[in-house]
Amino acid sequence: MPEIRRETSVPLPIERVWDFVSDMNNWAADMPGYIAHEMLSDLKSVWRLRGDVGILSREVELFVNVVEWTERSSIGFTVKGTHEPVSGRGSLGIGQESSHETRLVFQMELEAGSAMGPVINVLLAKVAPRIADDFVAALSADMLAKTGYTGVPKRGKGR
Amino acid sequence: METDVVVVGSGGAGLTAALSAASEGANVVVLECSEVYGGTTAMSFGSLWIPNNRFMKEHGVGDSREDALTYLRRLTLGMGDDILLETFVDNANRLLDLLDSETATKWSANFRHPDYHPEFPGAKQGGRTLQGDLYDTNRLGEYKDLMRAGPICLPLNKIEMDEWGSASLARWDFELLAERMAAGIAGLGRALVGELLEACLRRGVRLITGTRARQLVRHGARVIGVVAERDGKGEQFDARSGVVLASGGFEWNGKLAQRFLGVPALAPTSSPTSVGDGLLMTMEVGAALGNMTQAWWVPAVRLPGELYDGQPVHWPVLDPRSLPGSIMVNRQGKRFVNEATNYNDICKAFVAFDPAAYQYENLPCFLVFDERFRRSYSITTLTPEMETPSWLAEADSLEDLARNVGIDETGLRWQVEEFNRQAAGGVDIAFHRGESVYDHYRGDKEVKPNPNLRPLGPGPYYAVELLLGTIGTKAGPLTDRFGRVLDTREQPIPGLFAAGNVAAAAFGAGYPGAGSTLGCGMTFGFVAGKSILDVVPTTGPRRHA
Numbered sequence: 001m002p003e004i005r006r007e008t009s010v011p012l013p014i015e016r017v018w019d020f021v022s023d024m025n026n027w028a029a030d031m032p033g034y035i036a037h038e039m040l041s042d043l044k045s046v047w048r049l050r051g052d053v054g055i056l057s058r059e060v061e062l063f064v065n066v067v068e069w070t071e072r073s074s075i076g077f078t079v080k081g082t083h084e085p086v087s088g089r090g091s092l093g094i095g096q097e098s099s100h101e102t103r104l105v106f107q108m109e110l111e112a113g114s115a116m117g118p119v120i121n122v123l124l125a126k127v128a129p130r131i132a133d134d135f136v137a138a139l140s141a142d143m144l145a146k147t148g149y150t151g152v153p154k155r156g157k158g159r
Numbered sequence: 160m161e162t163d164v165v166v167v168g169s170g171g172a173g174l175t176a177a178l179s180a181a182s183e184g185a186n187v188v189v190l191e192c193s194e195v196y197g198g199t200t201a202m203s204f205g206s207l208w209i210p211n212n213r214f215m216k217e218h219g220v221g222d223s224r225e226d227a228l229t230y231l232r233r234l235t236l237g238m239g240d241d242i243l244l245e246t247f248v249d250n251a252n253r254l255l256d257l258l259d260s261e262t263a264t265k266w267s268a269n270f271r272h273p274d275y276h277p278e279f280p281g282a283k284q285g286g287r288t289l290q291g292d293l294y295d296t297n298r299l300g301e302y303k304d305l306m307r308a309g310p311i312c313l314p315l316n317k318i319e320m321d322e323w324g325s326a327s328l329a330r331w332d333f334e335l336l337a338e339r340m341a342a343g344i345a346g347l348g349r350a351l352v353g354e355l356l357e358a359c360l361r362r363g364v365r366l367i368t369g370t371r372a373r374q375l376v377r378h379g380a381r382v383i384g385v386v387a388e389r390d391g392k393g394e395q396f397d398a399r400s401g402v403v404l405a406s407g408g409f410e411w412n413g414k415l416a417q418r419f420l421g422v423p424a425l426a427p428t429s430s431p432t433s434v435g436d437g438l439l440m441t442m443e444v445g446a447a448l449g450n451m452t453q454a455w456w457v458p459a460v461r462l463p464g465e466l467y468d469g470q471p472v473h474w475p476v477l478d479p480r481s482l483p484g485s486i487m488v489n490r491q492g493k494r495f496v497n498e499a500t501n502y503n504d505i506c507k508a509f510v511a512f513d514p515a516a517y518q519y520e521n522l523p524c525f526l527v528f529d530e531r532f533r534r535s536y537s538i539t540t541l542t543p544e545m546e547t548p549s550w551l552a553e554a555d556s557l558e559d560l561a562r563n564v565g566i567d568e569t570g571l572r573w574q575v576e577e578f579n580r581q582a583a584g585g586v587d588i589a590f591h592r593g594e595s596v597y598d599h600y601r602g603d604k605e606v607k608p609n610p611n612l613r614p615l616g617p618g619p620y621y622a623v624e625l626l627l628g629t630i631g632t633k634a635g636p637l638t639d640r641f642g643r644v645l646d647t648r649e650q651p652i653p654g655l656f657a658a659g660n661v662a663a664a665a666f667g668a669g670y671p672g673a674g675s676t677l678g679c680g681m682t683f684g685f686v687a688g689k690s691i692l693d694v695v696p697t698t699g700p701r702r703h704a
Binding site for chain 2: 118
C-alpha cells in the first residue's frame with residue numbers, strides 16, 4: 001500500500017496540540033474501528049481495531065511501538081499484527097504556523113504479508129485514504145472539543 | 160412509476176428475467192433493496208448447471224434430455240414436479256442462447272467437474288457445469304462500483320481455480336490477482352453479474368437501488384405492481400404486464416428459518432439481503448408454498464469477529480473435508496458420513512436426530528486434522544504458513560484437543576485409530592471415502608493410493624466446529640412451467656411470477672451439480688421474462704440446436 005499522508009491545521013497553539021497528541025490515551029479512540037488499547041509501557045502499546053477492507057471487516061490486534069519522539073515536532077511508530085500478517089509504520093507530526101495555529105501531519109503505510117498479501121494490499125490501498133481522512137477529522141475535532149475551542153475547524157488536505 | 164415489468168431483486172434470476180423481458184422490447188424496472196446489485200450471485204462462483212449443452216456435444220461427451228431427466232428424477236426421489244423438471248431441461252439451453260446473444264460471456268464447460276452424484280443413472284462425470292470468464296468492470300461506467308463484492312470475490316475464473324488447485328490458497332498467483340483487482344477486473348459470480356448488468360443497461364432496463372419492495376398491489380385478483388420503501392417513504396411501481404419476484408430466500412430471517420426449515424441454528428453464507436421479503440409478499444396474496452424444509456446446504460465455519468454487511472461471516476467449507484489428513488466427528492468423537500460427500504447432501508447427515516437421546520446426534524460436529532494437513536492446505540483464508548488463530552483449536556494430543564472443544568476423548572482416540580488402520584491401505588470401509596469420482600475431484604491427486612485418505616499423523620492436532628450453513632433457501636411459492644406463482648388452489652395468480660431462491664425450487668431436495676442454484680434460478684428467470692409478456696419460451700428455433 002503506498003504511503004498515505006494527510007495534513008490539516010488546527011486553530012490552537014503548538015504547545016496545546018503537543019500536549020494532546022503526545023498522550024496516546026487522548027486520541028486513541030479517534031482511530032477508525034477503535035475497540036480498545038492497552039499501554040504496555042510509555043512507548044509500546046497493543047491496539048484492537050475493527051479492520052474494514054470493504055468486503056469484510058475483522059477484529060485485528062496490532063502492536064504499536066513508538067520509535068521516534070521529537071518534542072513539539074513528531075512521533076514516529078511501527079505497527080505489527082500480533083496474529084495477522086500485517087506490518088507498517090506511521091507518524092504524527094506538528095508544526096507551528098502561527099502563535100495560534102498548528103499544522104498537523106499524519107502519515108501511514110501498511111503492508112499485508114502471507115500468500116494473500118498482494119490482494120489484501122490492493123484492498124487496503126482502496127480503503128486507506130478514507131480511513132486517514134476519518135482519523136484526521138476525528139482527531140482534530142476531538143482535540144478542539146477537549147481544549148474548549150468553539151470555532152469552526154479548517155478542512156484538511158492530503159494525498 | 161409505471162412500466163411493463165417490475166423485477167424485484169438483482170441477482171442472477173432477477174437480472175435474467177429483466178433481460179429476457181427487455182429483449183422482447185418490454186420496458187423493465189429492477190428494484191434492488193440494497194445499495195449494490197448482484198445479491199448472492201455476486202458472492203458465488205458464477206457457475207451454471209446446464210445439462211445437454213453444446214460444449215458437451217462439441218467435445219463428444221454424450222448427454223441427452225432423457226439422461227438429464229433421469230438424473231433429476233432420481234435426485235428428487237420421484238417426488239419432484241415432472242413438468243417443472245422438463246421445463247428446466249427444455250429451457251436451460253435457451254437460457255444459454257439468450258446469454259450468448261445479449262452478453263459477451265465466454266462460457267466453458269468444466270469437464271473435470273462431475274455431477275454431485277456421478278453414480279446415479281443419467282449423471283455425467285463432467286461437462287454440465289459451465290463457467291464464465293473474467294469481466295472488466297470499467298465497461299459498466301457509473302455502475303462500476305455498484306456491484307456487490309463478497310468475501311470470496313477474487314478476479315479469477317473457476318477453471319483457473321481448478322488448475323491452481325483450491326486445496327491451498329498458497330498455490331495461487333496472488334500477484335496476478337492483485338493486478339487484476341487494481342485494474343477493475345472481476346471474476347466468478349461478480350463477472351456474471353457484470354455481464355448481466357451491462358446487457359440490461361444496453362436494453363434500457365432501469366435499475367434502482369435502495370428500494371425495498373414490501374407489498375404487492377392488486378386490482379381484483381391481478382397483481383399490478385409493488386409498493387416499495389425508498390428514502391424512508393413508500394412508492395408504488397405499477398407493472399402493466401406483471402411482477403417477477405427474484406428477491407432471494409429467507410435464510411437471514413431467523414423467525415422464518417426456524418418456522419419453516421425446522422433445523423437448529425443456521426449459518427447463511429449468502430447475501431444478508433435474503434430476509435424473506437418475497438416469501439412474505441406471496442403469502443399475503445395466498446400463494447401455495449412448497450419445498451419449505453429445503454435449502455441449498457453447505458457446511459460452514461464462523462470466524463469470531465468477522466462481519467460482512469454488518470452480519471457474521473460464515474465461510475463455506477468445501478475442499479478441506481475431502482482432503483487427506485482430516486476427519487469429521489460428532490461430540491462422541493465418531494465419524495458419521497463420508498466427509499467428501501457434496502456439500503449439500505452432507506448437511507443432511509448433520510441433522511440426523513437420535514430419538515433415544517432426543518437430540519441432533521451430529522451437531523455440533525468438528526473437522527479434525529493433523530499438522531501435516533495444517534501445513535499443506537487452507538481453511539477459509541488461513542493458509543499453511545500463517546500463525547494459527549484463536550478460532551482454530553490446537554493441541555499436542557488428540558485427548559487434549561478433544562477436551563478443549565468438547566469431544567469425548569476416548570471416542571476420538573478410538574475413532575482416529577480405527578480410521579488410521581483402514582486409511583493406511585487407502586480404504587474407508589464404513590463410509591467409502593475416496594471411492595467416487597466426485598470425491599477425487601476435491602481430493603489431493605499427489606496423495607496415493609487414495610487422494611482423499613491417509614492416516615492422521617503426529618500432532619499437533621487441530622479442530623474447528625462446522626456449522627449447518629446454507630447458500631440460500633430454495634423454498635417458497637409454487638410456480639408453474641411459465642414461472643407463474645400459484646395460489647392455494649394451484650391456479651396462477653395473474654400478473655405474479657417468481658424465479659430463483661424466492662420460489663420452491665424445481666430440484667426439490669436435490670442438488671444436481673455445481674451451478675445448480677444459478678442454472679435453475681436463471682432458467683426460470685428466462686422463462687418468467689418471456690411468459691410475463693405472453694411470449695412462449697419453448698417455441699421457435701434455438702440458436703444452437
